[in-house]
Amino acid sequence: MNRKKQHWIYASLGVAVVVLFFVGLVHGAVRIPLGDVIRILLGSYDGKEAWRHIVLESRLPQTVTALLAGGSLAVSGLMLQTLFKNPLAGPSILGISDGANLGVAIAMIYLGAASYLTTIIAALIGAAVVLLIILGFSRKVSSNVMLLIIGIMVGYLASSVISILNYHASADKVHQYVMWGMGDFSGVSLAKLPWMAGFSLAGLLGSLLLIKPLNALLLGESYAANLGIHVRRARVAILVCTGVLTAVVTAFCGPISFIGLAVPHIARLLLGSANHKHLLPVTLLTGSCIAQLCSILTVTPGSNTVLPLSAITPILGAPVIIYVIVNRKNLHYFN
Amino acid sequence: MPRVPAIETRNLRIGYTSRTGERIVHPDLNLKLFAGEVTALLGRNGAGKSTLLRTLCGLQPALSGTILIEGRLLGNYTPGELSAKVGIVLTEQTHAGGITVYELVSLGRYPHTGFFGTLGESDHEVIRLAIRSVGLSDKQERYVAELSDGERQKTFIAKTLAQECPIILLDEPTAFLDITSRIETMVTLRALAHRQHKAILLSTHDLDTALQLADRLWLQPAFDPATGEAGPMVCGTTEDLVADGSLSRFFGSDTLTFDPATRRLIARNEK
Incomplete structure (x- = not known):
C-alpha cells in the first residue's frame, strides 16, 4: 500500500x-x-x-x-461489519442501540435514575442483552442477512417495549426520556465528562488491541482458527468492546444513528x-x-x-x- | 528407516454430533500422509472429503480415534503450535477483497508473530519468498478482489507457505478454475511437495489432473447408513492404483467404467 x-x-x-x-x-x-x-x-x-x-x-x-x-x-460499526461480514452492520442496525435505549428507558422511568452511573449501567446491560441474543442466533443462523434481519427485529421489539413503558409512565418522566432520546452531545457537563471519556477511551483502547484478530476474521472463522486465533474469545472480546462503546455513547448522548x-x-x-x-x-x-x-x-x-x-x-x-x-x-x- | 508420517490416523471415526446422535461420515480410518508428496483425496459428492480435511486440521472434533501430527497427538497441540504445523486452503468465501496479495499472505505470519502481529524483516523475507514460490511476485500489490480465481487460490497457497507449516491441506483447490489454472495450481503444489518437502493433501473431483500430478491417491468411499458400514479408504501410489484395478472398482458402475489405458472414465457402451 x-x-x-x-x-x-x-x-x-x-x-x-x-x-x-x-x-x-x-x-x-x-x-x-x-x-x-x-x-x-x-x-x-x-x-x-x-x-x-x-x-x-x-x-x-x-x-x-x-x-x-x-x-x-x-469503531464499533467497523468491528461489527468485520465480525458479521456484512457491510450494512452497525450498532443502530443490529438493535444494539435500541437495547441500550431500552435499558435507559427502564432506568429513567422505573428507577428514577438521577445518577448517570445508573444510566450507563442500564445502557450497558441493555446493549449486552441484545448482543447476547444476536450472538446466540449467530451460532444457529449461518446467513448474515438473516442475522441482520433478526437484529432489526430485536430493535423493533426493544422500541415497542419502550413505547409501552412510556404509555404507563408519568408525564415528566416521559418528557425526560424523550429529551434524552433526541440525541445530542450537549448533555454531558464538565463534571460528567471524565465518566464519558473514561468508558469511551477504554473501549477504543480495547478495540485497538483487536486489530490482529479482526484482520484474521477477514478470511472467515475457519481460516482465523487455522492461523492460531482463538475465534470464540476474539468474538466475545469484539462484542464486549462494541457493547461498551455503543452503550456509553447511547447513555450520554442518546441514540445516534x-x-x-x-x-x-x-x-x-x-x-x-x-x-x-x-x-x-x-x-x-x-x-x-x-x-x-x-x-x-x-x-x-x-x-x-x-x-x-x-x-x-x-x-x-x-x-x-x-x-x-x-x-x-x-x-x-x-x- | 521408517519415515514418521506427517499425519497418521488410527481408528479415526469422523462425522458430526447433533441432538439426535452421531452422524457418522466414516467409521474407521487408518491413514498415513507423508512429507514430500502430493496426495489427492478422491470421492463422490457427500463422501465426506471436507469433513476429513476439517477433522485432520482440528477445525472439527473427531468422533473417536487418534490423530497424530508428526507423531504427536493433535489434542496436545495448542492452537498456536498447530497453526505452525498445518495450513489450510478452503472453499469458503472470504471477505478479504479489500486487502492486497501481500497483506493476505502476511496474515500467514500470525502464528509466528506477537500480540500485535508486527512483522520483522525476516517475516517480510518469508512473505516475499512465499509469493515468489507461487509466481505472484508481480501482483503482490494488487487487491485480492482484482485477482482471477486461479491467482486467488495461489495467494491462499502462499499464505500457508508464509505459515511455514510442513503440512498443507486443501479443500478442492481447483474447483472453480479453468483447465490452465487447474494444472498450474497442481504443478505449483507438486513443486512445493518435492522441493520444499511439504506434505500436501488435497481433495478434488478433477480425476485427470490428479492422475497426472498426484503422487498418491486416497479413494474415500461413501458411508452407507443402512448397513452402518463403509468400505475402507483405498490408499496407494497413483501407479499402483491404476495398475491393480482399484480405480476401476472405485469408479466403475452400471454406466461408467475406468479405462486404465487412457486413464479416463468412460461411459459403458450400450450393447
Missing part, C-alpha cells in the same frame, strides 16, 4: 480534528473570538465571566463528547484498504471529525435553537451508503 498516501491521510485527519475542535469552541449562539477561547483554555482570561462559563461548561465538554462519541460509534454505519465506509474509501491496522485508526479519526461536524451544524449562529443531532447525521450518512451500494467498484472491500 502507498505509504505516502497513508501519512497524508493521517496528517489531514489530525489537522481536521484540531481545526474542528477550535471551531466547536468558537462557533455557537454567541460568537467568542478564537483569541479569547485560547486564553480561556489556558486560564489566562480575565474578561466576561459568562464567556468563560460558556466555553468551559458548555462548549468544551460538548466538543470533546462529540469527538469521542463519533470515534466510538464509528448512521455514524456507526457510514463512517467505516467513508474510511475505506479514503484509505482504499480493508487492513484494520490502518482502517481502524482512520475510522476512529474520521468518526470524530464527522460527529464534531454534525455537532457544529446543529447550532445556528445568532439563534438559540439547536437542531436535533439525528436530523443531521442521515444527511451526511445516507448519500455515502447509497454511493457505496451503487458504485460496485467499492463493493470489492467485502468480496
Whole structure:
C-alpha cells in the first residue's frame, strides 16, 4: 500500500480534528473570538465571566463528547461489519442501540435514575442483552442477512417495549426520556465528562488491541482458527468492546444513528484498504471529525435553537451508503 | 528407516454430533500422509472429503480415534503450535477483497508473530519468498478482489507457505478454475511437495489432473447408513492404483467404467 498516501491521510485527519475542535469552541449562539477561547483554555482570561462559563461548561465538554462519541460509534460499526461480514452492520442496525435505549428507558422511568452511573449501567446491560441474543442466533443462523434481519427485529421489539413503558409512565418522566432520546452531545457537563471519556477511551483502547484478530476474521472463522486465533474469545472480546462503546455513547448522548454505519465506509474509501491496522485508526479519526461536524451544524449562529443531532447525521450518512451500494467498484472491500 | 508420517490416523471415526446422535461420515480410518508428496483425496459428492480435511486440521472434533501430527497427538497441540504445523486452503468465501496479495499472505505470519502481529524483516523475507514460490511476485500489490480465481487460490497457497507449516491441506483447490489454472495450481503444489518437502493433501473431483500430478491417491468411499458400514479408504501410489484395478472398482458402475489405458472414465457402451 502507498505509504505516502497513508501519512497524508493521517496528517489531514489530525489537522481536521484540531481545526474542528477550535471551531466547536468558537462557533455557537454567541460568537467568542478564537483569541479569547485560547486564553480561556489556558486560564489566562480575565474578561466576561459568562464567556468563560460558556466555553468551559458548555462548549468544551460538548466538543470533546462529540469527538469521542463519533470515534466510538464509528469503531464499533467497523468491528461489527468485520465480525458479521456484512457491510450494512452497525450498532443502530443490529438493535444494539435500541437495547441500550431500552435499558435507559427502564432506568429513567422505573428507577428514577438521577445518577448517570445508573444510566450507563442500564445502557450497558441493555446493549449486552441484545448482543447476547444476536450472538446466540449467530451460532444457529449461518446467513448474515438473516442475522441482520433478526437484529432489526430485536430493535423493533426493544422500541415497542419502550413505547409501552412510556404509555404507563408519568408525564415528566416521559418528557425526560424523550429529551434524552433526541440525541445530542450537549448533555454531558464538565463534571460528567471524565465518566464519558473514561468508558469511551477504554473501549477504543480495547478495540485497538483487536486489530490482529479482526484482520484474521477477514478470511472467515475457519481460516482465523487455522492461523492460531482463538475465534470464540476474539468474538466475545469484539462484542464486549462494541457493547461498551455503543452503550456509553447511547447513555450520554442518546441514540445516534448512521455514524456507526457510514463512517467505516467513508474510511475505506479514503484509505482504499480493508487492513484494520490502518482502517481502524482512520475510522476512529474520521468518526470524530464527522460527529464534531454534525455537532457544529446543529447550532445556528445568532439563534438559540439547536437542531436535533439525528436530523443531521442521515444527511451526511445516507448519500455515502447509497454511493457505496451503487458504485460496485467499492463493493470489492467485502468480496 | 521408517519415515514418521506427517499425519497418521488410527481408528479415526469422523462425522458430526447433533441432538439426535452421531452422524457418522466414516467409521474407521487408518491413514498415513507423508512429507514430500502430493496426495489427492478422491470421492463422490457427500463422501465426506471436507469433513476429513476439517477433522485432520482440528477445525472439527473427531468422533473417536487418534490423530497424530508428526507423531504427536493433535489434542496436545495448542492452537498456536498447530497453526505452525498445518495450513489450510478452503472453499469458503472470504471477505478479504479489500486487502492486497501481500497483506493476505502476511496474515500467514500470525502464528509466528506477537500480540500485535508486527512483522520483522525476516517475516517480510518469508512473505516475499512465499509469493515468489507461487509466481505472484508481480501482483503482490494488487487487491485480492482484482485477482482471477486461479491467482486467488495461489495467494491462499502462499499464505500457508508464509505459515511455514510442513503440512498443507486443501479443500478442492481447483474447483472453480479453468483447465490452465487447474494444472498450474497442481504443478505449483507438486513443486512445493518435492522441493520444499511439504506434505500436501488435497481433495478434488478433477480425476485427470490428479492422475497426472498426484503422487498418491486416497479413494474415500461413501458411508452407507443402512448397513452402518463403509468400505475402507483405498490408499496407494497413483501407479499402483491404476495398475491393480482399484480405480476401476472405485469408479466403475452400471454406466461408467475406468479405462486404465487412457486413464479416463468412460461411459459403458450400450450393447
